[in-house]
Amino acid sequence: MYRVIINEKLCIGSSNCMEEAPDAYEVDERGIAVLVASSQPSDEALLRGARACPVDAIQLFDEAGRRVHP
Numbered sequence: 791m792y793r794v795i796i797n798e799k800l801c802i803g804s805s806n807c808m809e810e811a812p813d814a815y816e817v818d819e820r821g822i823a824v825l826v827a828s829s830q831p832s833d834e835a836l837l838r839g840a841r842a843c844p845v846d847a848i849q850l851f852d853e854a855g856r857r858v859h860p
């Protein structure tokens with residue numbers, strides 16, 4: 791599974807990530823995206839949601855630490 795960093799300062803709570811990948815991302819009570827705690831999302835779902843973010847608030851890294859997105 792990719793390592794995920796959600797930049798809370800960038801996130802504007804638009805929910806695009808959640809709409810594209812509801813098994814990976816949700817928007818919490820603060821209006822900030824978080825990973826769905828009970829889920830083991832696929833890399834494909836993580837990437838699909840990250841690509842939907844209009845402000846590139848979701849960074850993904852592979853197991854070697856290489857940046858996958860953005």
Ligand code: SF4
Nearest residue numbers: 801802804805807843
């Ligand atoms: S798509 Fe981006 S800005 Fe919108 S809730 Fe998800 S992380 Fe935040």
